[in-house]
Amino acid sequence: MTQTLPPSMRFIERDWLSANQILFFEDDGSASVIDTGYVKHAALTCALVERMLGGRPLARILNTHLHSDHCGGNAALAQRFGAAIFVPSGVFHLARDWQLEALSFTATGQRCERFLPAGSIHAGQQLTLGSLVWEVHAAAGHDPESIMLFAPSHRILISADALWEDGFGVTFPELSGESGFQEQQEVLERFEFLQPTMVIPGHGPIFVDLDLALARARGRLAWLKADPVRNARYALKVLVKFIMLDLERATEVQLFEQLGHAQVFCDASAQAGLLPDQALRWSLESLVKAGALTRQADLLISP
DSSP states (O other): OOOOOOTTEEEEOOOSSSOOEEEEEOTTSOEEEEOOOOGGGHHHHHHHHHHHHTTOOEEEEEOSOOOHHHHTTHHHHHHHHOOEEEEEGGGHHHHHHTOTTTTTHHHHTOOOOOOOOOEEEOTTOEEEETTEEEEEEEOTTTSTTOEEEEETTTTEEEEETSOBTTBOOOOGGGGGTOOOHHHHHHHHHHHHHHOOSEEEESSSOOBOOHHHHHHHHHHHHHHHHHOHHHHHHHHHHHHHHHHHHHHSEEEHHHHHHHHTTOHHHHHHHHHTTOOHHHHHHHHHHHHHHTTSSEEETTEEEOO
C-alpha cells in the first residue's frame, strides 16, 4: 500500500546524525518546519530547507524533543530566516535558561548551538500546520518530554523517535533508574489506538505498514525489558557511534575526553556493570566487529 503526502507537506530524509525534517506550506504564504538536525550539518539543513521553501518565509520551527540531533539546526535556521522556535512545554524553561546538563547535551557529550524558544507545545493541544489540524500527543519513553503529532483527517502521524520502521530510540530514562519501558509501551499502544496509515519517523523513511513496525517495536521492547543491561549496552554503542559520526576520526583517548565523564554515558556504563573506560573499550570493539567503525593503528574511523 502506498500513500502520498498532502500538497502542503514536504519531507526531507536525513541520517542518524541529523533527524528528518518535515515542512509545511501555510495558507498565509509562510512555512513551518519540524526538527532541524544536528549542529554539524546546520548549514546543510539551511540549504535543504531553503531549497524546499521556494522563496517562502520560514515562520515557525517546532521540535518534537530537544535531543541534539533534532534541534541542532534551530539557531542557524532562526538566524537565517527569522523563524520563531517552539519546544515541548516541559523543557521550555530549560531551553530558555540554557541549562545544558538538564537539556542532555553535556550529559551525552554532544553539541548544540544555543537558541531561544519563543513558545511551547503541549500534549492535548491542536496545531494547524500545512492547512491540516494536528493533535499533539505525549510520546515519553525515549525522552520524557517528547511529543508526536497526528492529523486525523489524513491519518498521518509524525512519530519522532517513538517509532521507526525498525524499532525506536534508546530508552534513556531507564539508564538513570527512572521509568521508560512502561512509557514506551504506552506510546506503542497509542499508535495502535490512532491507527495511522502513514508514519513519518525522526530517522529513516516514511512507512505505511504500522502492524509490522509495531510488531518489531514490541519484540525489541520485550527483549530490552527482559534484561535492562541490554538497553545500557545498546545506549553505549549509540552514544559512541554518534560522537564518531560527528568527529569522523578520533583516537580512543579523544573519545574518552568527550564521553568519559558525560553523565548519560557514565549511567549506562554503571548499569552495564562497567567502568566508563571499560565501557568505551567494549563499545569500540563491538562497533568495529559490526563494521560500524574501522581501525587504523590508534585511529578510529567512522565509514
